[in-house]
Amino acid sequence: MQKFYLGVDVGSVSTNLALTDENDRLIDWEYLRTKGQPIKVVQEGLALLAEKIPQDAAVAGAGVTGSARSLAGVAIGADVIKNEITAHAIAADLAVPGVQTVLEIGGQDSKIIVLRHGVVVDFAMNTVCAAGTGSFLDHQAARLGVPIEEFGRWALKSTNPVHVAGRCSVFAESDMIHKQQMGHRIEDIIAGLCDALVRNYLNNVGKGKEIIAPVVFQGGVAANQGIKAAFEKALDLEVIVPENYHVMGAVGAGVLARLAMKEKQATSFRGFALSDLEYEAGTFECDGCPNICEIVNLSLDGELLARWGGRCGKWENVNEAKATAEK
Secondary structure, X not given: OEEEEEEEEEOXXXXXXXXXXXXXXXXXXXXXXXXXXXXXXXXXXXXXXXXXXXXXXXXXXXXXXXXXHHHHHHHHOOOEEOOHHHHHHHHXXXXXXXXXEEEEEOOOOEEEEEEEOOEXXXXXXXXXXXXXXXXXXXXXXXXXXXXXXXXXXXXXXXXXXXXXXXXXXXXXXXXHHHHHHXXXXXXXXXXXXXXXXXXXXXXXXXXOXXXXXXXXXXXXXXXXXXXXXXXXXXXOOOEXXXXXXXXXXXXXXXXXXXXXXXXXXXXXXXOHHHHHOXXXXXXXXXXXXXXXXXXXXXEEOOEEEEEEOOOOOOOOOHHHHHHHHHO
16 A cells, blocks of 8 residues: 655645655645635645545645644644744755755745755744735736736846835835836836845845855745746845745645654544534633633534643643533
């Protein structure tokens, strides 16, 4: 029987699932929009993967990462739940052995990871400002009437990029509108925006970081050739975009699942059939102390699976949560 490992990366914009084998090779994947419904989308992705997996194969381990990793991890019965930094670093090192810098830009956040000899030694994340993220680029492409798939190619056609203020998404958009009103060509404005967003990334997320080659660029925005070219111009280094740049977090989670199963007898993965189950998520405020923490509930067909979200960890033990709920 073939053994596969499931990796799930649940982000605010996209949810990615990957199946890897025992040699960490990517077998199949799904890239879906989260649309504010992480569990529902994970179930949809599992249903799609279930149709592709060979009949003589089984999932021997499951790993989850991403902003909704706790929620998704409990829902699928993950064997390991890890942060995005670890997952992306492992996947980048797998794709480009010896990678020393990882640039990652997703739908609503961005991060930089510094590795030395395969070990993460520094990192930074930006989850506050939307400038430079995938959602911002989608919005600007729609406003300019350029398909997002063509956005990067338009930037590469530019011969005279204009200067765009890129420190803030609001200022960047107003500056682009001003440049249009002045009569600048669309390709020059797009190229200027790519330069501005890379400048903003390096001055904020990359501030104080030692960026040396090999440099890997991953996340959904890595598809944008204009942003890649702007990074190479600003850094004066080659920037490598891996083949599976858009699902690297899920690939990393799959590798982490394989490693976790070295210490476990059997996987906790609930199986592909969970795509048909009814999950319910909710919240309540804990009044046990002045912190008034918001606690997240996750139930399956009416049975409480887990609670988390408190600062003290009071609700994180499933058995204690169930006992409290039954009182």
